[in-house]
Amino acid sequence: MGDLSKKKPAAKNTRKTPGYANDPSCRPIPKSTQPKEFWRQIHYVHVPKCGGTAFGQIIRQAVCHLNADKGSLSGNLDCCLNTSVHCFAPSKCPLRPDCLAVHGCRLCDCRHIPQLKYMRVAPSVTMLREPVTRSTSAFLFRGHNPNWDRFNVREEFSNFPLKKPKYSFEDYLGFNEYRNIMTRMFALDSFPYRNLTITDAEFENAKKRLTKFRVIGIQEAFDASARLLLHTFNINTSLLELDNYDSKRMPLKSSLQKSPKKYKKILPHTTGASEANKYDVKLYKWGVGRFCTQLCDAGLWESGREFCEEKWNKSCSMDAVAVAKRAAPTALPGPADPPADGAAAGGTDPEGDPGKEDDLL
Secondary structure, eight states, rough: OOOTOOOOOOOOOOOOOOOOOGGGGGGOOOOOSSSGGSSEEEEEEEESSSHHHHHHHHHHHHHHHGGGTTGGTTTTTTSSSHHHHHOOOOOEEEOOOOOEEEBBBBSSSOOSOOGGGGGGGGGGEEEOOOHHHHHHHHHHHHTTTTTTTOOOTTTTTSSOOSOOSSSSSSHHHGGHHHHHHHHHHHHOOOOOOSSOOOOHHHHHHHHHHHHHHHHEEGGGGGEEEHHEEEEEEETTTGGGGGGGGGTTTGGGOOOHHHHHHHHHGGGGGTHHHHHHTTHHHHHHHHHHHHHHHHHHTTOHHHHHHHHHHHHHHOOOOOHHHHHHHHOOOOOOTTSSSGGGGTTTTTTTTTTOOSSSSGGGG
């Protein structure tokens, strides 16, 4: 068979590959015509496996309408470019447009880095999910578990998919990096999969920070969360055609539904996920109460009534007059209006630190 230790020299590639400038599929990425501080902005914290990719689409469209008077819908803001054109380019064209008006997102995706420093320069938004389901979904999803670790969580975890999984679901629940990730992100301003222990103090800190968020959406009530977001920023829901989001929504693309046999196999073992994520369970329960209260105050109760009456175990008992008075959306603070108490000091530099850590608490 010959000496297999000697590698055969690779054949010379004689095919001419068009350069970036000459390849129409790799045309130069368009950029915003104005700097970041020119636009009204939103800060988004994308928690893994919480429907955040679909929610990010709505947030990006929301800032386009928020900045319509500034020319965002005429190609001046990169958040408003055609995703069909720019997000599905060939892999040989790795560059994608940014999204200057959303801290935490580019045009085609949203990062899992909280960047809580931007709480001082823009209203904050996030989406939570029931922790046992979220944890199970992450275990079955590509790249978010020790059998396929795309984030270099631990050196011993494989960064490519294993044909035969090395770690069981019980093993996964035992790794601290994959436990209480929601609490970790908000309490410690941390990437979700870091080996940072969560205690009662971190839980209280996470809850304290989330009280300052303008919108906390809930994955299990996606449509109601989208409507609450748009109402909060005084955007007509018809502009975003929410009914067309069914085909793109994360709940319908859930790894639990895409891998029913694997899910059925690990389902008996999910009882331990609640204890492993006990702080996230408490944080989610608190978040549901906050979400349902906001729906009631906004006059949007019917959009989430079934969910809230089941999970919150309460009803919207406010009278119509009180609802009308409290339902008026507040204006979005931004460059068009001076921020209160100097909150935007230093906020024009995307890599800068807009304020002290204590100011975020």
